[in-house]
Amino acid sequence: MNETMPDTGPMTIDAETRMQGGEDHRAELRLWLRLLTCTTLIESEIRSRLRARFDVTLPRFDLMAQLEKAPEGMTLGDLSRRMMVSAGNVTGLVERLVQDGLVDRRPAPGDRRSALVNLTEKGRTAFEEMAHDHGDWIGEMFDGLDETDIDTLMRLLGKAKTSARAAQARVFPSSTDKDDAHG
Amino acid sequence: MNETMPDTGPMTIDAETRMQGGEDHRAELRLWLRLLTCTTLIESEIRSRLRARFDVTLPRFDLMAQLEKAPEGMTLGDLSRRMMVSAGNVTGLVERLVQDGLVDRRPAPGDRRSALVNLTEKGRTAFEEMAHDHGDWIGEMFDGLDETDIDTLMRLLGKAKTSARAAQARVFPSSTDKDDAHG
DNA sequence: CTCAATTATTTTAAGCTTAAAATATCTCTC
DNA sequence: GAGAGATATTTTAAGCTTAAAATAATTGAG
Known part of the structure; x- marks a missing residue:
């Protein structure tokens, strides 16, 4: 055997991974389209039900969901x-939710640039009602999956998330350590 | 002691894990949030790169991608x-792409209500260049997944898609989507 | 302290997105 | 071959979304 050029299989990856000339990403592209289809499908359905049943938009619901946990x-x-x-985007959403009386805004103590946003009592009540149905709807959307399916999806989507974040970080190296802007 | 109900794990009875009347969809909700995070993460990154490198929006790219296959x-x-x-939405997108000279619109033969949209030569050339990089980017996003991971995700997301469609169909009759197996 | 850089938010301009109503054409039934 | 209903598209109004520039307050280095 000639050992001067060991075949390492798939070309060694260096930090600055360069896509090969002929590499095709057919499988990844199909996965991406399916991921997108799933998300769009569920999102549209939830959006439509939120509007029909509660006359609320999805972004407003999402914002309230964040506040409820804080x-x-x-x-x-x-x-x-x-x-x-x-x-x-958030500025506008909060504005409209304040108008609706679902949320309030007050100066953040100790930082005059900042504002703290909270659910009002009305907002909390409204959200709880919506969240209940929303939970059922999501349960319904995933009704065809068993516990194992869900666990596996959680694991693999976690892996995908990590992978995507890594790709993102490669293009946006967490600077602050370079003086590229020459003052 | 009591063996009529095998212990299936942490089944402690705190007020929150009890299922009375309503079902608990915590696992499904977590899955939904993770699905959404993954999609949003990748979508934002792709959107940003398309804008930076090609000065094109994601919806325009998506529309051109459909046309390229037809x-x-x-x-x-x-x-x-x-x-x-x-x-x-499509009306507006096509309008703007026609303005850019990337797409053309002509009356559909045999149906005067309808118009046929096609990539122009300029549009096809531009799309091919963008699609090449786009493919690489998607490959990069999923770099952390091996072949088995991808196969499993395809299978389970297919199952999720079917499940979501079933839920949707319970209210609406509909069809068609963008990741159907085709040529 | 002082000023440059950073951080939090708002504003602006353009484009995306939807739902619903309006317009135009087609198809089918009688 | 009329008219009812279906289909293809556009229009409208409102809201969502982003990137980039602007404003304002904080932080930190010297």
């Missing part, structure tokens, strides 16, 4: 990060 | 069903 309230920045939407 | 062209209705977005 009895101390959340800043707009917290909401933006948690919901994975832009800060400007 | 050399005979597609009607607006076809596009709406395949992309799982409203008809009015």
Whole structure:
């Protein structure tokens, strides 16, 4: 055997992974489309039911869901990060929810740039009612999966999440350690 | 002691884990949130890269991707069903793509209500370049998954899709989506 | 302390998205 | 071959969403 050039199988990966000339990602693309289909399907159905039954939009429901888990309230920045939407988006959503009386906004103690957002009593009551049905609906959507399916999906989607975050971090290296902006 | 009810694990009776009247869909809710996180994460990253490298929006890319698979062209209705977005949405997207010269619109032969949309030569060339990078990016996002992971995810997401469609069909009759097995 | 950089939020402009109503055409039945 | 209902698309109004620029307050280095 010639050992000067050991075949290592799939080419060794270095930090700056470069996509090979002929690599095809057919399987990954199909997976991505299916993931998207599943999400869109469920999201549309939930959106439509929330509107029909409670006359509320999905983004407003999502925002209230975040607040319900934070009895101390959340800043707009917290909401933006948690919901994975832009800060400007949150500004508008909170504005409209304040109008509806479902949420309130008050200055954050100790930081005059910041505001704390909370569910009002009306908001909490409304949310609890919606959340109950919402939970049932999600249960219904996944009715065809058994416990093992769910566990497996949780595990593999966790893996996918980690993988996607790594890809994201590769393009946005957590700077702050470089003086690329030459002052 | 009592062997009529085998212990299946942590079945402690705190007020929250008791199922009285209503079922508990905590596992399904967690799965839904994780599915949503995965999708949002990847979608945001793809959206951002498409904008940065090609100055194109994700919905426009998606529409062009549908057209590329249909050399005979597609009607607006076809596009709406395949992309799982409203008809009015497609009207606007096509309008803007026509403006950009990436797509053309012509009357459908034999049905004066309908229009056929096609990629222009410019559109096809532009799309092929974008699709190449897009494929690499998706490959990168799922880099942490091996072949088995992908197969398993495909299978279980297929099951989830079927389940969600069943739930949807209980209220609405519908069909069509974008990850159906096809050519 | 002082000023530059950072952080929190808002504003702006453009585009996306939906639901519902409106328009136009087609198809089918009698 | 009329008219009823279905289908394809557009329009409208409202709201969602983002990126980028602007505003305001905080932090930290010197």
